[in-house]
Amino acid sequence: MKINLHIIAPYEAMLPIIKECTPLFPEMKICVSVAELQAGVDIALSNECNTDIFISRGTTAKLIKEAIKKPVIDMNITGYDMMRSLLSASNLSNKSALISFPDITSFALPTIDLMEIPISVFTIDHIDEIAPLVVDLKNHGYQQIIGDTITVKTSEEYGLRGFLIHASKITIMKALEQAKELYNYINRVNIPSKIFETLVQNKHKNIVLLDDRNHIVYEHFTTIQFTDDLKRQLFILNTDIDLNRVKASKKYVADDYLMEINGFYLPDFSFKLFIFNKHDHLLKQEGLKVHTEDLYKPLIADSDQMRFTLKQIRTLYQKNEPIVLIGEKGTGKDFISTYIHSQFEDGLLLTIDFDKFEINQLKEIPLKGVRTVKLRNLSYVKRNHHKLPIFINMCVELKIHVFILLEEQNDPFSMKFSNKVKIPSLKERKEDIPAFVHYFLSTYHEKYGTIAVKMRDESLSLLIETTYPNNLDDLKLIIKEVALNENHLVIEHESVEKVLSEEKLNLKTLSFKGSLKDIEKEIIELVLKEENFNQSKTAERLGINRATLWRKLRE
Structure with missing residues (x-):
């Protein structure tokens, strides 16, 4: 099995040297791109799935390491590269400066001191520091700036000579050897984890693992596709899992099947595991x-x-x-x-x-x-x-x-x-009525934007003593009507009395008293209420047409 290697070179001049080194590593499938900074990161991200190890250099390598999960090897400058570049640069200008990060400048200073090379050294911690520093050095008479590609490019934009520290064949060969050793080590160490991964995959066909920053570090799907919608549902469920709730689940309907996601928090690793199950045909039968x-x-x-x-x-x-x-x-x-x-x-x-x-x-x-x-x-x-x-x-x-x-x-x-x-029934659990009233008020406030949020004790007492043939269905309907018609934060007692008076005919069971016509009207009124006063549904349920229903209600 070949090692899939991707070299992201920061400049074109490195390509001939890489081409010269490639035949010496037949066990590698080497892909080469030329890009720097964010462009290099974008290439790494788009090729992460089919690459085992990346190689880059300097700031670009640092940015790639932060963006991807695969190993990244930095082509560190050798002493030979440094000495050769510094000596060459010193021959081109009387006043030169080296601008770079600590890993380069700490390496360059001993060489400059030992060789007595007339080059000043400036250490930076972030690329944003390069431009202001170049301008300042230009104002102090510097003519040439030595560094990596971004430093050289910035210097040339401000009218200074830029001198790039080149990587030699030795540097590239060393990076390729590191990649080979790293791959062999990772492959050897990963054998036990691969065995366990196979066992898990045999039991769970669709799984995702999130790290402590909620980034996906592993995904495996066999029987379903990891769509954007499925990913969105995963992250919704993820918000329900933490140290206090180590297990949660979510189900949702997609097309003609049901998707179930079970999430588990693994406290020893601060990771979260999600298992996906697809249930087919369950919703295809009516009822x-x-x-x-x-x-x-x-x-x-x-x-x-x-x-x-x-x-x-x-x-x-x-x-x-x-x-x-x-x-x-x-x-x-x-x-x-x-x-x-x-x-x-x-x-x-x-x-x-x-x-x-x-x-x-x-x-x-x-x-x-x-x-x-x-x-x-x-x-x-x-x-x-x-x-x-x-x-x-x-x-x-x-x-x-x-x-x-x-x-x-x-x-x-x-x-x-x-x-x-x-x-x-509600009359057997009257102590629960105040809690239901306040819950219904909150629900309608949220759903319809009603004003009322509280009810007076005397109104609550009136509701507690009211009879509800349809129990919570009746109470819920009454509170809805009260809330929709109340203009104050605290519901007025008169508002409750008014609604109860209007609902009085509906809040009753069949009495079976009076004539057949009276009983028939009672039945019609109860069915009408149960169908939320929808006359079409009421007529259909009673087996009559709307005109007959309207006539019987008028009688």
């Missing part, structure tokens, strides 16, 4: 949903009732037992199950909605990477009920957690499972 959104909502549990309920759920979840969550509409069954999953698992959360999903397709669901399954709308399952317990048992065997969401305590499906947890 299936993989949850990829980040969960930023808080779980409010100030009441003893809710804290006890959560403790039950957590205990059953950790034991990987199927959990039946029973609760009225709007009690938060869906959110609670998602929240519990996010607390304990980094894998996928899959919801199966039997309103759209056919139970006969259960066995066809790809469960790779799934860690929690939610089953919703079981009332739509009219036959083949026996397939549900079979599927749930299979999930348990695969270490997949299962939530079954039901609204009624006496639902036929609830009888098939023993781990039933009742989610309390």
Whole structure:
């Protein structure tokens, strides 16, 4: 295997010497470019992937070292090069100065003193110092400046003679020998790491490693492409990982597949490892949903009732037992199950909605990477009920957690499972209402720019004593209307009373009192509210046209 070497020469005169040296190193594939400073850096960056070692000189070599991860060898000036260049320069001008960095000037001073060469020496630490120094020397009568390519170029721009310190064949040969020794050493040292790298690649097909400065130091992709979008998602997840949170995950949907990224902080090295998994076909079936959104909502549990309920759920979840969550509409069954999953698992959360999903397709669901399954709308399952317990048992065997969401305590499906947890209604957890009110106010302030940020205690008391047939759905709607119509930072009590008065007809369950027409109107009003007063959706759900709906509402 040949060594891929790239020499970035700072000046054209070096090319014939490099060409003369190349045949002496048949084990090397040597590529040569001529560039200096940032131009040299750009060449190195564009060729980093297919190069083992770079060789350059002076300031250009220094800049390349800072920009890339591959080894860079600096063609250091030899004593012979220095003496030859200084003696030649001293013959061309009466007043000369050498301007360079400490590694050159510290080497040149003994030679100048020993040979009694009439050349002044000036040390710089940054290239920005060259131009002011050249101008100052010109004002003091200097005629010639000795140095590397940037020093010579700057001197000539200000009307002084520039004299370049040339690298000899010995210098280039020495650099090539160094490159050969360095490659052999790196190759020998890297054998154990290559073995472990192969093992990792066999287990994880797509990985990225970031260093302590969040630069990508290693990447390997086999089954997916490391696109700009994927890189952006990686760096978003990267912000969630540190010493206090050593593990985090992120999922997002791209085209017809789902991408999962798991990140790990490696404290012993201050590096971060990211593993990518692509899940195909999971979203192609109607009624299936993989949850990829980040969960930023808080779980409010100030009441003893809710804290006890959560403790039950957590205990059953950790034991990987199927959990039946029973609760009225709007009690938060869906959110609670998602929240519990996010607390304990980094894998996928899959919801199966039997309103759209056919139970006969259960066995066809790809469960790779799934860690929690939610089953919703079981009332739509009219036959083949026996397939549900079979599927749930299979999930348990695969270490997949299962939530079954039901609204009624006496639902036929609830009888098939023993781990039933009742989610309390809002009237059973009134202590939580103030926290929900303040959270909803903050949400609408952020989303809609509403003014109100606080509610008076007397208003809170009124909301606490209000009945909410649809629980949190009703409370959320009321707070939204109050916030949108309030012009003060603190909500006026009259504003709350007004909204509650307007919503009074909607905040009720079916009474089944009065005539058939009265009950029918109650049903229409409840469905209309559930569809957020969208008359088209309400008519479609009730199986009537909009004109009939409008007429019945007017009666």
